[in-house]
Amino acid sequence: MQTLKLAFRNLFRNIRRTILTVMLIGLSLAALIAVDGIMRGMITLMVENVTSTISGEAQIHRVGFRENFDVDIYLENSDEIEQTLRQDSSLDSYTTRVMSGAMISSSYNVSAGLLYGVDAQRERTISKLEQALVRGEYLSGTESELLMGHTMAELLEVGLGDRIVLTLSEAGTGELAQALYRISGIVDFGMRELDDNFVFVNISAARKTLGMTDLQTHEFVLKFHDPADAENPETELFQTLNDEETEALGWLDLNREIGLIIQLTEFSSLIVGAILFLLASLGVINSMFMSIYERIYEFGVIKAIGTRPAAISNLILFEALLIALISCALGSALGYLIGLYTSNYGIGVGDMEFSGIAFDNNIFSEFHVSQFTQFPVYVILLTILAAIYPARFAARIVPSDALQRSL
Amino acid sequence: MTSAKTFLRNRLSLHLTTSRLICTLLFSSLFSNLAFGAERAIEIIDEMEALYQGASSSATMTMIVETPQYERTMEMEASSIGTEKSFIRILSPRKDRGIATLKLDMEMWNFLPKINRVIKVPPSMMMGSWMGSDFTNDDLVKQTTLTEEYSLTLEETDEHFTIILVPKEETVTVWGKIDYIVNKEYMVPVAQNFYDDNGEIIRKLEFSELKDFSGRMVPSRLEMIPMNKEGHKTIVIYDKLEFDPPDVDESVFTLRNLRSRF
């Protein structure tokens, strides 16, 4: 107890130095919190780009469908699957889709493309289709409605209200099927893959054209309350759904490359964090030594009158601990403030001429408990570790040498 | 995005078609559209279709495809029974000689002698142009039952009848309107115009050069002109045309015949 009081008072003997040290450690902590928050924000952005534009957090298909997206490989038991989904409390929402390649003709031109039949209402909660609308109206359930990517609309020389004939093979029979639609809206995702090739219609109309029943679906798209569930293959819902006929996969399994990029990002932040703290430790050591040198005469005196080396060493360590605690408090506060600002206002990623729905350009940094629990603990531990060398040095001071020091 | 990207790599953007469209379009237009008043128009089209149902024919023609990049001339022979069955064989140029197409109802097959294979045409390939010409399948992939799928009105001048066809609500077509213009004196078609929903003409099929084929006066020259593509045109010229020829029977319209050497 006494040592603690002493340590505390010692900090104030050289305010400047104490402030510098606290600043060093505190800023390092704040920086680490900030960078971690940014990294997390970047990853979330990337994941969102992948999942929320159109692919969703998880998908259910018939086994084999994803090989070639064969229109004949559909789920037969949509009602059973829907029942399972409705009963699952971890799901936020889901939607159904049918899809097929098709030739898309207007009065002026013809082009190959992809037909997506979507459940207009449910689709709202899963993808950004509605937000991508730039002209016309979103799907309302009327049979002949069709939304088209804007670059395809340019190619086909069409606008709102124009005729579109879709030609494709019926699912299962392969028979020729054609249907008439009218352009009710134009979409701009900001991604050529989507804008060049996709048309969206109501799922009931698509099923009719494809000759499919209400029980037949190509794809279920899911959204969980907790995004972590989507990344975890052990999630109960996946266990329930997966069997020889049905395949339910989270986006991470569907997009392995993103998983790797995330690993890479986490790995490099780890390295950076480690080195950063190493640097901070050097500062701590430097600072501790200086404080010891200043008082070397004193140390000489108290050792001469009998203070145990351990007591001196403890004193130094306590001083380090106190500095660490103060630094953590300040550093965390600063880190929190920075995080607050960047999470609300975001970090713009420069001047993007092509910002579109698919590319949300602001990185919003994210808070995470570990930033305020794990990181400060590391800081405290490291500071104390760094102080061991100076502490031992102080403990080993030979009184006669110390008392001779003048300058 | 992997799913979308992968799917896209499976796109079909092939403009390969097959046959029979020309036959039906040409042959049916020769007989149809002699309309006197909407009801009469329907009557006569029905009559013509009925007449045509029983008819068989064989012909030899030359097709010239003009584009800004090339001009191609092909010679072919064709046979048909009604609108359901047709058989076309290309005679020239040499590298295409022997390519043949058989259409039975809604199914089509191509025979390609170079690889000695009969290929069934998948429905998705039915769209697009035939042999790079300006004739599309959209006209002919389905039976055009004009009287059922379109509403007809008749206009008349001293020289011409014009039958205006407007597709009904549910009719699946890219056209907003089609005009058939018929020459009163000879009762032969003069032109067909295809319009979009705004009344703009998108393509024209013009008939000219009346000739006597086996006793009937029929336009021997057809020109399909897309109005929205500069420099594109397809011309079909009938060199020979026979009605109810003796050598055209059911055996012509078989896969065996498709494969046979000639």
Added chain:
Amino acid sequence: MLLLKLAFRNIFRQRRRSLLTALSMAGGYILCSFSFSLSEGSYSNAISFFTLDHTGHVQIHMEDYLQRPKIHKTIDDPERISEILDARENIASHTLRVFAPAIAYSDTDNTPTQLIGVDLERERTTSTLEQKVSSGTYISSGLDSDGYYSAMIGAGIANSLNIGMGDELILISQGADGSVANDIYIVGGIVGNRNSLDKSTVFLPLQAAQEFLSMTGRVHEVSILLEDENDSRAEAISLQAELPELSVDPWQEVELTVYRSMQADKQGNVISLGIIIFIVFVGVLNTVLMSVLERTREFGVLKAIGSRPTKIALMISLETGLLASMSMFAGLLVSFPLIGWFTLYGFELAEPMDVGGIVMSHITGELSLYVLGTPLLLIILFALLISIPTGIRAARISPTQAMRSN
């Protein structure tokens, strides 16, 4: 001169203090240069991926083939272009290609495919096609003994059509003259795996593809690899001037979406790098400041015995500068081999990443003047900057005050 000697002696007098300061500067330098290397390296890697994979650094097409590909938009005199390209020093190699959508048939199945005709010899040195062959061989360009051309097919095609080495592959497409293109080829090799970007592609020798599509002597694309990828834009402009009737684009235009997202990514990275540099600066500030401030008494004495304040300030700056330089040198000694190793070998990834058929198993960095030099300059400059006001302050203090302080 005296000052310099003094500065040196001072540094070595207080070994511990100097060492700690030097360590913090050197350590900061190593961290910065490593971060730079990682960041630059990952971009270079990404760029190399597709430029070496198939894009090349510069591409030539006719008109707007890149934006709206149509079979008739062809380069009709590729031999003249090849001559021009072969003569240019900056160009490492180039290749010629032809593209068309086609349908591939086996006995029982058919599947849509993209046909790419390539100059097999040139392709070897301009893209990674040869390395992507996963079974069979990199085909030759001539006819085999039966008079057929060989083809290399994507694994997806091999799977959909259930065909393999030595089997017949039938391709049907539309020729440039509007005719039906149809022919038989023999499968000589399979490219990539079922997840590769090329899985639905059929590769033919250039001549075979040209004959197939009735466009002998014509090509759609010339793809060029430069000696130095950083010259891409400049080279494209220069070539465009020489070939006004064609369209010459650097890879940044050819792969516009990828380039833009990389730029966006870079912006985000700059922020992280900025923060790292900031912390390193704080560390340097801390150590330099403290080293100077703790000697206040010493400077007081110096002043008391007559040293001019200017000399004292100068000496402080000199010391800091010298120390910084020595630290940087030491840091360089460590960074150079470290980053060199990182660039050549890199860290192994937990799971090799398959990027379109090319397997990326390591993350590597980049070794360059920028990576090594920028942090070095920054740290030395900053240290010097810090030392100036500090030195001035220390020099101004009155001797009595100085000797009283701790």
